[in-house]
Structure formats: structure tokens, C-alpha cells
Amino acid sequence: MLMNLILKGFESFGEYLLLLRRSFTGLLRFRLYWELWTFESIKIGRDSLFLVTIISLFTGAVTTVQTAYQIVSPFIPKSTIGAIVSTSAILELAPTITSLVLAGRVGSNIASQIGSMRVSEQIDALEVMGINSATYLILPRLFGAIIFFPVLVIYSCFIIHVGGILAGMISGAVNPTQFVIGIRSFYEDFQIIFMLIKAFTFGFIISTVSAYQGYYVRGGALEVGNASTRAVVISSLMILVADYVLAQLLL
Amino acid sequence: MSQLRIEHISKWFGRQHVLHDISFTFQPGQVNMIIGPSGCGKTVLLKCIVGLITPEEGKVYFGDINFLDLSPEEKRNILRNLGMLFQSSALFDSMTVGENVAFPLRVFTQQSEAEIQDRVAYCLERVGLAGTQEKYPAQLSGGMKRRVGLARAIALNPQYLFCDEPNSGLDPLTARRIDELIQELTEEFHTTTVVVTHDLKSVMDMGQRILFLYEGRAEWQGSKEDMLREIAALPSNLQAFLKASGLVRA
Numbered sequence: 001m002l003m004n005l006i007l008k009g010f011e012s013f014g015e016y017l018l019l020l021r022r023s024f025t026g027l028l029r030f031r032l033y034w035e036l037w038t039f040e041s042i043k044i045g046r047d048s049l050f051l052v053t054i055i056s057l058f059t060g061a062v063t064t065v066q067t068a069y070q071i072v073s074p075f076i077p078k079s080t081i082g083a084i085v086s087t088s089a090i091l092e093l094a095p096t097i098t099s100l101v102l103a104g105r106v107g108s109n110i111a112s113q114i115g116s117m118r119v120s121e122q123i124d125a126l127e128v129m130g131i132n133s134a135t136y137l138i139l140p141r142l143f144g145a146i147i148f149f150p151v152l153v154i155y156s157c158f159i160i161h162v163g164g165i166l167a168g169m170i171s172g173a174v175n176p177t178q179f180v181i182g183i184r185s186f187y188e189d190f191q192i193i194f195m196l197i198k199a200f201t202f203g204f205i206i207s208t209v210s211a212y213q214g215y216y217v218r219g220g221a222l223e224v225g226n227a228s229t230r231a232v233v234i235s236s237l238m239i240l241v242a243d244y245v246l247a248q249l250l251l
Numbered sequence: 252m253s254q255l256r257i258e259h260i261s262k263w264f265g266r267q268h269v270l271h272d273i274s275f276t277f278q279p280g281q282v283n284m285i286i287g288p289s290g291c292g293k294t295v296l297l298k299c300i301v302g303l304i305t306p307e308e309g310k311v312y313f314g315d316i317n318f319l320d321l322s323p324e325e326k327r328n329i330l331r332n333l334g335m336l337f338q339s340s341a342l343f344d345s346m347t348v349g350e351n352v353a354f355p356l357r358v359f360t361q362q363s364e365a366e367i368q369d370r371v372a373y374c375l376e377r378v379g380l381a382g383t384q385e386k387y388p389a390q391l392s393g394g395m396k397r398r399v400g401l402a403r404a405i406a407l408n409p410q411y412l413f414c415d416e417p418n419s420g421l422d423p424l425t426a427r428r429i430d431e432l433i434q435e436l437t438e439e440f441h442t443t444t445v446v447v448t449h450d451l452k453s454v455m456d457m458g459q460r461i462l463f464l465y466e467g468r469a470e471w472q473g474s475k476e477d478m479l480r481e482i483a484a485l486p487s488n489l490q491a492f493l494k495a496s497g498l499v500r501a
Binding site for chain 1: 298303326329339341354359
């Protein structure tokens with residue numbers, strides 16, 4: 001039973017790598033991908049903005065209030081709250097929380113879209129026309145994700161700071177000046193690079209894992225739903241694993 | 252290159268042997284029909300021919316070229332010479348009717364937008380759907396979707412036209428119209444047309460060369476005239492299939 005699961009895991013991973021390789025072959029004219037990339041980028045970027053704004057605003061606010069709650073010593077300056085919130089936002093909250101949320105929104109969308117195309121024979125139609133369906137369907141989504149995830153994460157990081165400052169003001173825990181002093185006192189350029197590496201990696205994971213789940217759907221509407229759920233679960237797990245590996249390797 | 256020939260095609264799914272050593276020559280400019288009861292392997296055979304499924308044994312010759320020996324890129328070059336109508340129509344639901352028909356033209360030709368629009372209008376008019384360019388597939392009936400599928404299939408002037416159960420699930424009048432269209436397009440474009448069906452009315456209306464499959468085996472092949480001339484001499488499974496249709500006397 002366990003052995004079968006392990007073997008199935010290896011088989012799926014091999015299939016995933018082969019699909020990735022195939023998605024970089026048989027390229028057609030650039031204009032075709034440009035149009036698709038634009039369409040996917042709008043869906044990934046613009047359509048996620050509202051959700052990312054709300055989640056980031058509250059994440060920043062809650063982190064500020066909880067950090068303030070834990071700092072009870074009068075010897076610790078208030079600016080420490082800003083430093084802790086800012087460092088957490090850059091290193092962990094913005095890239096990881098945003099990506100986990102987008103795994104649900106973007107990942108399930110990619111898996112269900114490609115899965116629906118599979119069960120309605122649209123992928124077969126592409127293949128019969130002589131078009132490499134893997135390239136046509138996966139490449140624009142992959143590039144949309146690896147370009148726009150970092151943009152969304154930078155935006156999320158900014159909004160977390162805004163949320164933190166607002167919550168500090170409203171609760172009286174820390175004023176904006178102290179908060180900004182905290183941000184500046186612990187800031188390092190590498191933290192931003194680390195955040196962008198994470199965003200790029202998570203974008204890659206979400207787009208490719210979800211595309212893989214959708215591409216190999218067999219059956220009907222029920223299986224498309226299952227593939228969509230699997231895409232979210234596996235992407236989320238892989239994000240957490242990659243999060244740890246990157247932290248261990250780069251910090 | 253428009254002759255199509257399959258030799259000794261065999262296919263297994265796991266331990267299930269679904270196609271047994273099938274050979275057949277599809278004639279250019281004719282409607283060649285693969286018929287048989289549900290589950291006999293007709294669609295699997297069609298998918299083996301167009302490369303959607305790879306058979307374990309056998310050869311598929313487009314002209315003198317064995318399709319199965321080619322690299323993926325070489326296969327794609329062959330595939331650009333064929334059009335296919337799917338059972339589900341397989342229209343891209345994010346595109347309008349016009350965009351669906353224009354899609355292969357945009358991908359594979361250097362035509363200007365005006366030329367593409369002219370060709371789209373011609374193809375849609377040819378299948379009786381002039382002026383529907385702006386509609387989405389979700390706004391069309393089943394029969395209209397099949398006709399758009401046909402328009403897309405002929406957009407690039409294919410040498411081969413494949414149709415998988417082209418009239419299943421349609422009312423008799425629409426089904427006959429689809430059959431007529433396939434026949435007309437075969438004559439107009441001189442395509443090698445392959446139609447998979449279990450509808451004997453279609454066979455009687457447009458069939459010229461016939462391959463009868465039963466449980467994955469080619470039980471009979473020949474012309475429609477041969478089939479109808481001496482029904483008593485046909486294999487018993489084909490006789491039963493014909494009689495069950497009610498189109499020939501028991």
C-alpha cells in the first residue's frame with residue numbers, strides 16, 4: 001500500500017517533469033503567446049488585486065496588534081513593533097501568505113480551465129491541428145505567474161506595512177513615526193531579493209502544478225473538480241516545503 | 252499524398268486488447284466509414300490514425316509516409332493537412348465562432364486579417380452559418396456547433412477530413428444536414444474523409460468505403476454496394492447490425 005503510494009508519487013513527478021519539458025518545445029509564432037500571456041497576466045494580476053489588498057491589510061493589522069501585545073517590557077522601544085512587522089512581512093508574510101491565497105484562486109482556476117478543455121476534447125483539437133497543446137496552454141500561464149507573482153508580493157508587502165501603521169495608530173500601540181523608524185532600523189536589501197526569489201518560486205510551483213493537474217484529467221466534470229482541489233492542496237504543500245528549503249539555503 | 256492506409260494496427264489498454272491487427276485503405280475523394288456497435292473500438296482506431304493515441308503495433312501511412320515513425324515536429328507538419336470534427340465539437344469556448352474558425356488560419360498562415368475574415372466568412376457560409384461570427388459556442392445549438400466544427404476543420408483546405416460520430420445526439424433533420432455537408436465538402440475539397448459512426452442511415456446516405464469493426468476486429472470491409480448486394484453472405488455480426496437498424500430486411 002505505502003510502496004504503491006510512493007511509486008505513484010514518483011510516476012506523477014516524472015510525468016510532471018516530462019510535461020514541463022514538453023511545454024518548452026514546438027513553439028509557434030510569438031504573437032499567439034503574447035495575446036495569451038496578456039490575457040493570463042490580467043487574470044492573475046489585476047483580478048487578484050482586491051483579494052490581496054484585503055488579506056494583506058488585515059495581516060499587517062493583526063501582526064502589529066499581536067506583536068504589541070507580546071512586548072510588555074518598557075525597556076523595549078515601540079519602534080521594535082515596526083521592525084518585527086516589517087521583517088516578518090518581507091521575509092514570510094507577503095510571499096507565503098499571498099502565495100497560499102493565490103494557490104486557491106489562481107491554481108484552482110488554471111486546473112479547472114485546462115481540465116475542462118481536456119474533457120471537452122479541446123486539447124485533442126489543438127493536438128490534431130498540429131499545435132503542441134502543452135506549450136500553448138502552459139507557457140503563457142507559467143510566464144504570467146512568474147512575472148506577476150513578484151509584482152503582487154511587492155504590492156502585498158506594501159499593504160501589510162500600511163495595515164500595520166493603521167492598526168498601530170488606531171490601537172495606540174505605536175505611532176507611524178516609530179513604526180517607520182523600526183522598519184528602517186532592521187532593513188537589508190537582501191531581504192527584498194529573498195522575498196522576490198520566494199515569489200518567483202511559488203509562482204512557478206502554483207502555475208505548473210495546477211496546469212499538470214488539469215492537463216491529465218480523465219473523465220468528466222467531477223474529475224475536473226477533483227483536479228482543481230488537488231491542485232490547491234499540492235501547490236500549498238509544495239509552497240510550504242519550498243518556503244523551508246529556501247529559508248534554510250538562503251538565510 | 253492524400254491516400255491513407257493503416258496496416259496491422261493493434262492497441263492494448265493494460266491487459267485489454269481493444270484493436271486486433273486492423274488494416275484498411277481509405278480512398279481519396281470518398282467518404283470512408285468505420286462502423287460498428289458501441290465499444291467496438293471505432294473511436295480508438297480514429298485516435299490512433301490522427302496520433303492522439305499511439306498503437307502498440309502497426310503503421311499509419313499518409314501517402315508514403317509512416318506517421319508513427321515521425322518525430323513530434325514532423326507529425327505536426329502532417330497534422331496541418333487534416334481537419335477533424337469531434338463528437339463534442341471541441342470548439343474553444345473562450346473564443347467566438349469567428350475566432351474558432353480563424354484560429355488555424357492565424358496559427359499556420361501568413362494571411363492578412365482581411366483575408367482571414369474572408370476565409371472565415373466563406374467557411375461559415377459553406378456550412379450554412381453565415382453571419383454568426385460574433386456568437387460564442389455556448390449560444391449555439393448542438394447542430395450549429397457541429398457545423399462550426401466542420402467550418403473550422405475545412406478552414407485550411409485539408410487533404411484529410413476526420414469525423415467522430417458527427418451526427419450523434421442530433422435530431423434526424425440536422426443529422427442528415429451534417430451528413431450532406433460532409434459529403435459535399437468531400438467532393439468540393441477532394442478530401443480523404445473518414446467518418447466514425449454507428450448510424451446506418453448515415454452509411455446508406457454517404458458511405459462509399461466501409462470498415463466494419465466488431466470487438467476490436469475488422470470483420471468486413473468493402474464498398475456500400477458490395478455490402479448491400481449479398482447481405483446473406485456477410486459476417487453474422489454485420490448482418491445482425493444491419494438488421495437491427497431496420498434499414499434492411501430481416
